[in-house]
Amino acid sequence: SQKIEQNSEALNIQEGKTATLTCNYTNYSPAYLQWYRQDPGRGPVFLLLIRENEKEKRKERLKVTFDTTLKQSLFHITASQPADSATYLCALDVNGNKLVFGAGTILRVKS
């Protein structure tokens, strides 16, 4: 069956450290993968998109990698800040028609 798995437990890190979140998938062949941030009671907000032929993408303190052989994406936040605390969702495109989301990982950055 098709699955998207993200770290099920919350990730707690100290301010200033690098946070690394994992997204693994099975039985999908996405043309691209996206990461979103969601704060409590709000809708998801787009962060980054990476295509299947791209290994890595960066935006300010964010970095995403995409390994289609391992079927895995890693999402890094460098120099993390308490304001980065949120739920982070990965999403795969399916046939260019829709995004399928993982359950998300809660990140807590402590000062």
Next chain:
Amino acid sequence: GAGVSQTPSNKVTEKGKYVELRCDPISGHTALYWYRQSLGQGPEFLIYFQGTGAADDSGLPNDRFFAVRPEGSVSTLKIQRTERGDSAVYLCASSSARNTGELFFGEGSRLTVL
């Protein structure tokens, strides 16, 4: 408006009632999506419109759920004979891309069925 607007933000109804949830996408966005999100879960795809037509409705859970977008802009998600299991946050998103690109989400409509 500047972003995707959803109304109502909160809806409490009784089991068996009919509910309509409205989504006003970003002006000019041709693609519109409905998702449903339960506590602790990611958004679950329901339906995708490209213009006025439903390009993919494979996520609608059963025939009690129906969505329309008659003029290719505002969309309404309709739920008949609501059940307690329908309680969730219903998210709408729009996109300017024909193929799945960046989605702009609204803040959601929280539906509670008593």
